[in-house]
Amino acid sequence: MEETAFRHLPLDVWGFINGGSGDEGVLRENRVALDRVRLTPRVLRGAEEPSLERHLLGRPARMPLAVAPMAYQRLIDEGGELAAARAARGAGVPFIASTLSSFSIEEIAAQGAATWFQLYWLRNRSLVDELVERAEACGCQAFVLTVDVPRMGRRLRDVRAGFRLPDTVRAANLPVEETRTASLRQHSTSAIMKHTAEALEPALSWADVERLRQRSRLPLVLKGIMDPADAVRAVGVGVDAVIVSNHGGRQFDAAPSSIRALSDVVAAVPSSCEVFFDSGIRSGTDVLKAMALGARGALVGRPVLWGLAAAGERGVADVFSLLGHELEDALALAGCAAVDEACGLTVSWRPDVPPEHGGERR
Template sequence: MGSLSDPTAATALCLADFERIAASVLPNDVWDFIAGGSSAETTLEANRTALDRVFLVSRVLRDVSRCTTDAALLGRPARMPVAVAPVAYQRLVHPEGELAAARAAKAAGVPFIASALSSVPVEEITATGAAVWFQLYWLRETGRSLELLRRAEDAGCEAIVLTVDVPWMGRRLRDVRNRFALPGHVRAANISTGATAHQRAAHASAVAVHTSEAFSPSVTWSTLEDLRKHTRLPLVLKGVLAPEDALRAADFGVDAVVVSNHGGRQLDGAVPSIDALPAVARAVAGSCEVFLDSGIRSGTDVLKALALGACGVLVGRPVLWGLAAAGEAGAGRVLELLADELRDALGLSGCEGVAAAGQLRTTGVPGGQPGVAAPRAQTEL
């Protein structure tokens, strides 16, 4: 794991190339922890199948000579409509972990979402100078949750991302079979794990045992209401699939929702995120921003999400692939490839920028209105 001078990383031309490199250099149990989903991994596979089923109706005779990927996320400028998704324990794949990934995000001009289970303290992550959002899991002890919130605010985080689809960790069979536990040099730097997450147990994932002990299974709308009162930062709700939940979240004053099935790692059999996106976007009708998470693997995937009503996307596993392959340089190259691919897709579809992408027509979205990207789709480009 070094720089892009390494022959394999230097020749990577797409995100799938970095996936193959990461799979070849990481220990099998660490690879399974990153790549795996829950139960039969039906939703994990369906996320990709659903994205591949979406097709774009490109437009022609448009001036795309100044095509740009510039965007605004939560009211702040970004060089593309992408944020690095919160992923736990990044020192599993590289010694610098979240520090290297955050620096790569800074160089790419996109936000970095620090996980509550990051292997580097949030204060050190914000010290990189990246635009950092803090992802919060609500803990069994409310006081500890609010303490984490204060730490994130004091450290200079720019938004709070409350993940709401993990009352406990989904049953991830790869981790159970591997009896997966954190190695001694990796810990949850923001939440004390004690010894639980490091102790192998028969027929169990130590990480899952720890999260079951730490996370509250009683997160409700009143929790969200309480959190909204405790912070003035933009508030993002991650893990929404039902339009009714998205609309209610907007009524509670959230600034954005993330349409996500947790990358296929929670409820197996949950709807693919891209299939849920149009109805969620229609439901909130611009009252809050909408992001898509789960399965994004190319700039064209980003364009599909924009066409179906998203303001932006979250990208998780591919950044870890780059980190595993070549540290900060690898993570940076993954984000650079995404930007290059998105600009290419925008121009070839007849869009001069991100805003125009919301007016593209699509086909192949079950339950939606093919060719209508809500809520901006009443007029066609």
């Protein structure tokens, strides 16, 4: 899927979806660290067909997966978020719709997937309130507040390409006047970076999280948690779940890999707080590794975009089919009759994966 997407997409769009911040060391480390995880299989306790089902935020999902929130998917395929959401519906997994989606939250929710709404906290607080109301009105099942973007990380592929949105793509959830900067040509910078700096609130605080918690009864998830102390604070203000994520290597370019941070966060919070994993999932075995380290579910990001570029809705459906078959194989070979048994596997860390292994295509 990655190779097909690379052939299909313009180089600047490829750089936008596949690039990371700084020298992209965190982007590479996400994969290197996942490759270092080893699981000791158990024997004589399997099942003919291991169960992949799991409850996520109290609702059943066919696999412990969700589509990560990703902006401007019409850059990849004309069907954009609508096609990806239909594929998520078919796979029986939640679709997390971004504030910066290229279709409106109402259009995305109408595709029938279990829809969670990812919220960027905007400088314009009235727009935040409006987005919350709209997401609730169209049946979204949870809010996912992204907390690791006080400003956009310096993504050099976008800066060097002078990346901007074409006139046919915009953030459909926001008023037109709030989105123009993202499509204007900038000198020696990324129009997306400039737009983010103008639109997003850099001083998001715990008081804002509490305000959102009081504003809505829907489950509240914080995305971008890496430190156990922040996870504990989140539970204290009434958050229902956290997503351990370094934004796919696209934000702080000195962060640890998400998989390294996962178990410490899991250990810090009570079982009532669900912990999800994000950043680097490329196979069903990766999903099993995250489950073994305590994750309730995993978010899939770039592979969904690769599938979308390769064949639209069918390509995304193929990605989920592959992940499902791989996860079933991994469970059976590890001696797990169900996903819930993954947390009983013994985890070790292989120290000798070469540092260049697993990097993203440039």
